[in-house]
Structures are given as C-alpha cells and as structure tokens.
Amino acid sequence: MAVPKRLLRLLQMRDGLTCQWCGAEYHTLDGSPLVPHHRRNRGFGGSVDRLSELVLVCSSHNGAFEDGLRDEPVARGFRIPRNTAVESESVLLIDYQGRSWMLTDRGTRIAA
Numbered sequence: 831m832a833v834p835k836r837l838l839r840l841l842q843m844r845d846g847l848t849c850q851w852c853g854a855e856y857h858t859l860d861g862s863p864l865v866p867h868h869r870r871n872r873g874f875g876g877s878v879d880r881l882s883e884l885v886l887v888c889s890s891h892n893g894a895f896e897d898g899l900r901d902e903p904v905a906r907g908f909r910i911p912r913n914t915a916v917e918s919e920s921v922l923l924i925d926y927q928g929r930s931w932m933l934t935d936r937g938t939r940i941a942a
Contacts, residue, residue, distance in 0.1 A: 837879065849926065863889040867887040885908065919935060
C-alpha cells in the first residue's frame with residue numbers, strides 16, 4: 831500500500847526534500863531517489879497513515895535499512911524493531927546533522 835498523496839505532501843514539507851540520513855537535497859520528489867521510509871515494518875504494525883512512522887531517505891539508504899543487518903538505523907530511530915510496543919511518536923529520530931527530533935502524526939517535528 832502506497833503512502834496517501836496528502837500525507838506524502840506533508841512528509842515532503844516536514845523533511846524538506848532532504849534525505850534525513852545523509853543530507854542529500856533534491857528539488858522534487860518526482861524522479862529523485864528519495865523514498866518514504868517506514869520506521870516500523872508494515873508487516874509488524876507499521877502504518878502508511880501515520881507521519882511519525884515515515885521519514886524521507888535516499889533509496890540506497892532505505893535498502894540498507896531493510897537488510898536488517900545494521901544497528902545504526904535502530905540507534906538513530908530510523909528503524910523501530912519488530913515486537914516493540916513503543917509508540918513511534920515517542921522514538922527519537924537523529925537526523926543527518928545529529929539533531930534529535932520527535933516526529934508527530936500531524937506532520938511536525940519537535941526538537942528533543
């Protein structure tokens with residue numbers, strides 16, 4: 831299931847068309863390698879309807895996160911481990927500049 835267009839626009843505004851992992855910037859999402867990354871795997875309770883569960887990253891980083899072999903995405907909040915009952919809004923995300931954020935379902939981020 832794809833991310834609804836309304837939420838995709840909010841995600842683009844929140845993350846500024848920038849890979850939140852490495853800081854690569856793009857002028858548009860169309861044709862760029864940026865993808866909405868699901869912090870919690872959809873098969874384990876993740877959702878396409880909650881902005882706190884989504885973050886923009888380069889497709890190459892998204893693939894690296896999906897392999898499940900790296901600890902850093904979990905430590906930086908880009909992956910919420912399966913079988914974790916914690917709410918995504920309470921999991922800090924540490925971006926490419928080392929800033930810590932709480933992502934909300936309203937499409938905002940709050941400095942932590």
